[in-house]
Amino acid sequence: MTGGMDTAGRHDRPFLVGFVGDAATEAIIRDGLGPFVGLTIDLRRGSVRAATAALRKQATPKVLIVDIGDEKQPISALRELAHVVEPDVLVLLIGSIDSADFYREVTRGLGVLEYLPRPLTREKIAREFGPVLVGQIPERDNGGRCVTVTGVRGGVGASTIATNLAWLSGVAMQRHTVMLDADLYRGIAALLLDVAAGTGLCQALEMPERIDVLLAERAAVPVAERLHVLADRLDFMTELNCAPGATRALLGALRNRYNFIVADVPFVPNAFGRDLLVEVHQRVLVLEPTLASVRETLRLLEVPPGPLQKQRPVLVLNRVGRVGALNRRQVEDALKSHVDLTIPDLPRQIGNAETLGEAAAATRGAFRNAMLELARQVDAVGMLDVGSGLSVSVTAGTGRRWLPFGWR
Numbered sequence: 001m002t003g004g005m006d007t008a009g010r011h012d013r014p015f016l017v018g019f020v021g022d023a024a025t026e027a028i029i030r031d032g033l034g035p036f037v038g039l040t041i042d043l044r045r046g047s048v049r050a051a052t053a054a055l056r057k058q059a060t061p062k063v064l065i066v067d068i069g070d071e072k073q074p075i076s077a078l079r080e081l082a083h084v085v086e087p088d089v090l091v092l093l094i095g096s097i098d099s100a101d102f103y104r105e106v107t108r109g110l111g112v113l114e115y116l117p118r119p120l121t122r123e124k125i126a127r128e129f130g131p132v133l134v135g136q137i138p139e140r141d142n143g144g145r146c147v148t149v150t151g152v153r154g155g156v157g158a159s160t161i162a163t164n165l166a167w168l169s170g171v172a173m174q175r176h177t178v179m180l181d182a183d184l185y186r187g188i189a190a191l192l193l194d195v196a197a198g199t200g201l202c203q204a205l206e207m208p209e210r211i212d213v214l215l216a217e218r219a220a221v222p223v224a225e226r227l228h229v230l231a232d233r234l235d236f237m238t239e240l241n242c243a244p245g246a247t248r249a250l251l252g253a254l255r256n257r258y259n260f261i262v263a264d265v266p267f268v269p270n271a272f273g274r275d276l277l278v279e280v281h282q283r284v285l286v287l288e289p290t291l292a293s294v295r296e297t298l299r300l301l302e303v304p305p306g307p308l309q310k311q312r313p314v315l316v317l318n319r320v321g322r323v324g325a326l327n328r329r330q331v332e333d334a335l336k337s338h339v340d341l342t343i344p345d346l347p348r349q350i351g352n353a354e355t356l357g358e359a360a361a362a363t364r365g366a367f368r369n370a371m372l373e374l375a376r377q378v379d380a381v382g383m384l385d386v387g388s389g390l391s392v393s394v395t396a397g398t399g400r401r402w403l404p405f406g407w408r
Contacts, residue, residue: 016133018043018065019051025067025094025120032125036133048077052084060086063133068095069118074102078110092129094120100311104379143255144176146280146308147378148265151287152296157318158286159183160350160360161343161374162264163192167359168371169260170227178220178254180263181231182273184240189264190231193223194357201232205272208246216253230254240272247275267300278306282378283313289325294334301337312337314377319345340377343370 016037020026026043033041044054048066055064064085068074074095085091091112098117106112114128149165151158163179166189170177181187181197190197200219204211220228234240254261263280265273277283285300287293301313315338317331322345332338344366353360361371 013059014042014061016041016063016065017061018067019046019048019054020065020067020094021045021047021069025069028120028122029065029125029129032122033130033133035126036130047071048074048081052077052081055081056084060089062088063090063092065092065094065129068093068097071095075105075110078106078112082110090132092116092132094118101376108379143252144258144261145282145379146251146255146261146263147282147284148182148263148276148280149284149286150265150267150277150300152267152285152293152300153288154266156286156288156293157343157350158266159188159192159264160354161284161286161316161318161371162262163189164359164361164367164371165374165378166227166260166262167193167223168361168368168375169262171224171359172361173375174226175259176226176257177228177260177262178216178258179223179227179229179231180254180261181229182263182265182276183268184232184234184272185236187231187233187264190221190229192354192357193227193229193359195221195223195229197221197231197233198229199232201230202234202240204250205240205242205246208243208249211246211249211253213253213257216250216257228258240270242271242275247272248279251276251279267296277303279308280306281308282311283309284316284374284378285313286316286318287331288319289317289322289327289331291326291334294326294331297335301335314340314374316340316374317342319343321345341370341374343367 018029018041020029020043026045029043030041042061043065044050046054048068048071051064051066066078066081068077071077074097093106093112093115094117095115096118103115106115113132116124116128147165149158149162166177166179169175179189179193181189184202187197198219198221200215204215204219216230219232220230222228251261263276265276267273285297287297297315305312315335317328317339319325320328320342326334328339328342346360346367349363349365349367350360353363361368
């Protein structure tokens with residue numbers, strides 16, 4: 001791929017070219033995009049591999065529509081396409097895979113601007129693709145990914161899950177990771193990772209004008225080469241004065257320094273916690289198989305999503321199989337929603353690890369497997385080709401993701 005060359009003003013580049021697999025799709029695209037670009041839509045019959053072959057020999061359009069509906073290895077084919085197009089191309093994708101995982105992979109992992117799964121309609125094409133053709137391009141969300149982990153009640157294991165998720169990312173996967181403990185009175189993230197809480201976080205939240213990458217680094221305590229903990233301890237009689245905009249400034253500084261930010265956010269009514277729940281990319285809710293947990297989960301699911309959150313919170317059902325507790329089916333029936341992930345009741349393994357200040361996810365078994373699946377669901381690891389049938393491994397996703405299309 002070529003890079004660093006300003007191609008936006010060149011006259012040899014067509015504005016819009018599309019490669020689609022059938023006549024019906026072509027008709028829908030023409031009807032949907034006609035009001036935006038008139039009749040000048042260069043649509044050709046062919047697959048993503050036909051697009052790759054054609055664009056090896058001709059100028060890259062400013063906007064490229066590609067149909068991957070019949071492609072068995074879509075990610076591999078798109079990577080091949082990325083090698084022959086210019087880096088500022090805006091890629092709009094249509095296909096047959098209706099999967100949140102696939103959507104995240106092509107938009108965040110490959111830099112595709114938008115992906116629409118079939119069935120397609122004229123209205124859907126106009127609504128999602130049309131604004132791009134008139135210059136209304138959504139701003140790319142660069143920087144590290146932020147996730148909150150919240151226990152719907154105290155003692156359900158949210159801090160254990162948050163710290164092990166951070167350990168898995170920073171130590172096992174070698175990604176630059178920070179564990180942010182938002183419980184400034186009783187937080188145990190530093191304790192679980194066998195380090196002392198640092199200082200400076202409370203001061204930064206009270207004086208956001210002082211927040212920068214260097215301050216965030218000084219306040220964070222190293223656990224390993226690529227894992228840090230950002231925590232503080234307030235006296236119980238002291239109230240935190242979280243200044244307006246402080247949480248956003250803090251996350252901005254952390255995202256410039258770390259690939260992955262895990263925030264352990266208790267379910268308490270304070271500005272810091274509320275702001276974190278709004279500003280992050282994904283929320284994780286941890287519950288136990290009890291009626292009390294179900295009740296609080298329903299309340300937390302009613303909290304409106306933040307601007308970066310494209311899907312509902314990930315629901316983690318912890319301590320499944322405990323004597324006298326509800327089973328998964330009963331919990332899901334009560335929630336009227338499916339649980340995304342279950343973790344068995346493992347009091348001996350988890351208790352021993354916490355007593356020794358070790359990560360329970362370091363030991364192979366059910367808990368580690370659950371943490372790997374959680375990392376996959378919150379997008380903490382690089383996704384493999386959806387068509388490959390392979391599962392996520394602890395070596396996936398190391399380093400910063402490569403964004404072939406539109407990466408600046």
